[in-house]
Amino acid sequence: xxxxxxxxxxxxxxxxxxxxxxxxxxxxxxxxxxxxxxxxxxxxxxxxxxxxxxxxxxxxxxxxxxxxxxxxxxxxxxxxxxxxxxxxxxxxxxxxxxxxxxxxxxxxxxxxxxxxxxxxxxxxxxxxxxxxxxxxxxxxxxxxxxxxxxxxxxxxxxxxxxxxxxxxxxxxxxxxxxxxxxxxxxxxxxxxxxxxxxxxxxxxxxxxxxxxxxxxxxxxxxxxxxxxxxxxxxxxxxxxxxxxxxxxxxxxxxxxxxxxxxxxxxxxxxxxxxxxxxxxxxxxxxxxxxxxxxxxxxxxxxxxxxxxxxxxxxxxxxxxxxxxxx
Amino acid sequence: xxxxxxxxxxxxxxxxxxxxxxxxxxxxxxxxxxxxxxxxxxxxxxxxxxxxxxxxxxxxxxxxxxxxxxxxxxxxxxxxxxxxxxxxxxxxxxxxxxxxxxxxxxxxxxxxxxxxxxxxxxxxxxxxxxxxxxxxxxxxxxxxxxxxxxxxxxxxxxxxxxxxxxxxxxxxxxxxxxxxxxxxxxxxxxxxxxxxxxxxxxxxxxxxxxxxxxxxxxxxxxxxxxxxxxxxxxxxxxxxxxxxxxxxxx
Numbered sequence: 001x002x003x004x005x006x007x008x009x010x011x012x013x014x015x016x017x018x019x020x021x022x023x024x025x026x027x028x029x030x031x032x033x034x035x036x037x038x039x040x041x042x043x044x045x046x047x048x049x050x051x052x053x054x055x056x057x058x059x060x061x062x063x064x065x066x067x068x069x070x071x072x073x074x075x076x077x078x079x080x081x082x083x084x085x086x087x088x089x090x091x092x093x094x095x096x097x098x099x100x101x102x103x104x105x106x107x108x109x110x111x112x113x114x115x116x117x118x119x120x121x122x123x124x125x126x127x128x129x130x131x132x133x134x135x136x137x138x139x140x141x142x143x144x145x146x147x148x149x150x151x152x153x154x155x156x157x158x159x160x161x162x163x164x165x166x167x168x169x170x171x172x173x174x175x176x177x178x179x180x181x182x183x184x185x186x187x188x189x190x191x192x193x194x195x196x197x198x199x200x201x202x203x204x205x206x207x208x209x210x211x212x213x214x215x216x217x218x219x220x221x222x223x224x225x226x227x228x229x230x231x232x233x234x235x236x237x238x239x240x241x242x243x244x245x246x247x248x249x250x251x252x253x254x255x256x257x258x259x260x261x262x263x264x265x266x267x268x269x270x271x272x273x274x275x276x277x278x279x280x281x282x283x284x285x286x287x288x289x290x291x292x293x294x295x296x297x298x299x300x301x302x303x304x305x306x307x308x309x310x311x312x313x314x315x316x317x318x319x320x321x322x323x324x325x326x
Numbered sequence: 327x328x329x330x331x332x333x334x335x336x337x338x339x340x341x342x343x344x345x346x347x348x349x350x351x352x353x354x355x356x357x358x359x360x361x362x363x364x365x366x367x368x369x370x371x372x373x374x375x376x377x378x379x380x381x382x383x384x385x386x387x388x389x390x391x392x393x394x395x396x397x398x399x400x401x402x403x404x405x406x407x408x409x410x411x412x413x414x415x416x417x418x419x420x421x422x423x424x425x426x427x428x429x430x431x432x433x434x435x436x437x438x439x440x441x442x443x444x445x446x447x448x449x450x451x452x453x454x455x456x457x458x459x460x461x462x463x464x465x466x467x468x469x470x471x472x473x474x475x476x477x478x479x480x481x482x483x484x485x486x487x488x489x490x491x492x493x494x495x496x497x498x499x500x501x502x503x504x505x506x507x508x509x510x511x512x513x514x515x516x517x518x519x520x521x522x523x524x525x526x527x528x529x530x531x532x533x534x535x536x537x538x539x540x541x542x543x544x545x546x547x548x549x550x551x552x553x554x555x556x557x558x559x560x561x562x563x564x565x566x567x568x569x570x571x572x573x574x575x576x
Contacts, residue, residue, distance in 0.1 A: 076415035211426055214416045219409060221378050222470075224402015224430040269416035 003267050007280040011058065014284035014291075018054035019046070021291030023298025026050075053183040057290035057304075058283040059192045060181060060249035061259075063241050065282020066203045068256025069263065069275050070238040071123075073210035074231055075130075077141055078264075079319060081257035082119075082242040085141070086148035088253075089156070090122025091115040091239075091246035096156050096173050100163040115247050120239035122148055127235065176250035179305020181290050184248070192248055199241045200279060206234050207271035214269065252305050254312020255282050255289075261319070328389055329353040329507040330375055330477055335384035337370050337531075344370045345381070346531045354476065357503035359518035359539070360511045362528035363552060368511045369481055371528065375509065376407050376479050388477060402430040406470040408480035412462070414454055420465045421450040427469025435472065444468035460491035467498060478502055480510040484517075489567055496521045516568065519543040520561065527551060 020026045026034070026046055034043035064082070071080045071087070082088045094114030097103075103110055129144040156177070164170040175182070184192065209230045212220040217227045245252070263278035289307040296302055329352045337345040345367045352358055352375075360368045373379035375386060377393045386393040388404065396404075418426075421437055424446065428434040441447050444464055449457070457465065463483060470478065480499065484492035492514070499508055500521050512518040518525055518539065525542040527535040535547035542548070549555060559568055 078415075208429065211422075214418070215412060215414050215423070215426065216409075218373075218378055219407070219412060221398075222376060222402065222405065222407030222409075223427065224399045226398040229398075264416065268422070269418055270422055 003273070004276065004280070007266070007277055007284075011280050011284045011287070014287040015054055015058060018057060018287040018291040019050055021295040022050060023295065025295070049183055052186075052189050053181055054287060054290070056184050056189060056192060056248060057181045058287045059189075059196045060245050060252070061255060061283040061286025062196050062279040063199055063245035063282070064249070064252060064255040064286065065259035065263070065278040065280070066199050066275060067238055067241040067245055068282070069260040069271070069278040070203060070206065070210070070234055070241065071256065072260050073206075073213060073271060074234045074238065075127075075141060076214060076216075078261060079257070079316070079323065080141060081254065081316075082238070082245075083251060083253040083256060084149065084316075085126050085145035086122040086152055087119045087126075087239060087242045088246050088251050089149045089152035090118035090120070091243045092118070092176055092251055093122075093152050093156050093159075094118030094243070095176055095247060096159050099173055100159060111247060112243070115243035116240055118152075119243045119246065120236065122152060123235050123239055123242075127231075175303070176246070177305075178303035179250040179252040179308065180293075180301075180303050181249050181286075192244075195244045196279075199237075199244065200276065202237050203241070203275045203279075204272065206230075206237060207275060209234065210271040211269075249286070250305065252286065253309045254316060255285050255308055257319075258312055258315055259285060261315075328476065330509075331387045331390075332371075332375060333385050333387075335371070335374055335381045335386070337367075337374060337379065337381050344531050345374065348384070348531075348533055350526065350533065350536070352507045352509055354507050355504060356507070356523045357500050357521060358507075358509045358524045358526060359522035360509060360526050360528060361513070361515060361518055361548075362534070366528040367531040368528050370531075372479050372481050372509065372511055376405065377401060378407075399430070403432060403473050404475055405477040405479070406473075406475035408466060408470050408478065408483045410481045410483065410485055412466055417453045417455050419451050419453050420446055420457070420461070423454070423465050424468045424472060428472035431473030440468055440472050459486045460488070460494075463487055463491060463495055467495065471502060474505075476506045478506050478508045480508070482511045482513060485513065492517065493566060515543070515548065515556075 016028070016031065019031055020028065030042065031046070034046040067082045071082055071085065072078055094117055095111055098107065098111040098114045126141070126144045126148055130141040160170060160173055164173070209225055212223050212225045213227060213230065215223070220227050259282035260274070260278045262281045263274045267273040267277040286304070289311070290304050293302045293304045293307045331351040333349050335345050335348040336343065348371060360371065362368050370379065374381050377386065377396070388396060388401070393401070421441065424440050425437045428437060428440060441450050444467065446464060446468055449461055454462070478499070484495045487495065496517055499510055502508055522539045524537065525539045526533060527542060527547050529551045534551055535542050535545065543558065557570070561568060
């Protein structure tokens with residue numbers, strides 16, 4: 001409990017930083033007076049534009065933290081990550097098709113459905129190639145993921161070049177590729193919050209199964225799990241969470257790797273404690289990185305995916321080096 | 327009967343027949359040792375008995391019910407499987423592993439009670455990567471037997487242990503066999519001869535010999551199958567183990 005409270009405090013600090021950061025920095029005093037509803041123009045801008053975006057960043061981060069934790073649990077590998085495994089790339093392809101191909105469907109449901117199908121399909125492909133049975137080894141998993149992610153990236157670029165004659169859509173798709181939180185309206189924000197609650201609830205239902213799977217497939221079976229059925233269910237839930245994260249935040253690399261790692265270190269390996277911790281850490285990371293993205297090159301905005309990759313890349317290499325040495 | 331039974335089991339892999347028409351029954355109150363050379367089909371048979379490996383032909387029954395009709399949770403609560411070694415993906419603590427083992431029971435016993443019963447209280451918070459082989463074996467045994475399973479299958483659980491810990495483990499399995507069906511793969515014929523009630527000798531995917539431990543050990547099957555000549559000796563009442571020497575004392 002103390003562990004979770006400290007993480008909540010860290011998230012609050014990250015939210016405050018996110019709310020202050022930008023090409024026009026807001027002081028803590030300005031933030032407090034805006035929150036108390038002083039009605040000035042600056043406060044209104046803060047409340048209408050910046051705060052929803054900061055909250056959206058935190059919620060997308062929570063989704064990435066949960067998605068990463070589920071994927072690491074299913075693959076039984078601490079280097080598994082939705083971005084590296086091509087799941088995010090799959091979701092982005094789905095989103096690209098929904099936006100650029102005239103399917104005759106309403107954009108909202110088509111975007112959600114195709115993002116999910118893309119994430120799910122790409123994850124299954126990696127699982128099938130890297131070895132569904134037994135414990136997929138790190139090299140096989142990452143190589144399969146890198147190959148699939150590269151192919152999906154090329155396909156996405158091709159679709160963008162071939163199909164786009166509408167500059168607005170192209171811009172949206174491009175922002176997806178680089179990762180970036182859009183400022184949502186109230187309905188969008190509430191929907192995202194609902195998605196995070198659903199994601200957390202369904203992740204927690206997987207907690208015991210993920211714990212058992214961590215003992216190895218054979219031992220998990222002996223302890224009363226049907227591993228094949230469970231893996232199918234967990235991949236379905238993980239793909240749904242990744243698709244939601246991609247739909248709102250685009251391709252944000254490495255958060256799904258770092259958050260579960262820190263969560264395991266902070267709360268231990270049992271998933272009932274580690275999943276909420278990973279969501280909170282993911283939320284804090286994306287919130288802080290989104291603040292940096294807005295503040296570092298004013299008045300321009302650096303893509304969020306670039307910031308997370310700059311921090312996350314070295315972290316990943318460090319983990320990989322440690323694992324290879326072991 | 328309340329044990330396990332397998333009928334006409336056949337398992338094939340890569341064009342090779344790993345098990346060929348194996349039919350066996352195991353009753354409660356008996357410690358059965360599965361012995362045989364490498365590649366004899368012992369581990370495959372144990373996995374089939376556990377339900378982890380579906381046979382290409384034949385059926386397995388647990389408590390007179392076809393194993394395929396068991397729900398995963400019920401199967402987990404009634405059965406216990408002790409692997410040769412465990413390599414968890416995450417660095418669980420002793421307490422966490424025992425809790426996971428206990429959680430498969432519909433009414434799990436308190437973990438503190440289980441830790442005390444297996445002498446693991448002081449190791450409770452210790453993580454898997456710093457445990458010795460003996461500590462790991464005790465942890466896994468505690469997790470496996472936590473819900474009081476009536477079927478215990480063990481794949482050479484003492485293989486990597488020193489003599490003291492190996493003896494300790496077999497003693498525990500012997501005690502458990504009073505209330506449960508216990509089938510253990512053993513490479514150590516000495517231990518099998520001394521502790522098992524029944525020994526099954528596997529060779530080339532078939533049952534080559536099966537009977538009361540003393541009869542199988544005294545019979546010719548072991549020499550024929552292992553292609554080794556054995557000397558049978560009686561252990562002194564105050565000894566735990568035999569160390570043999572060659573005539574020149576080396």
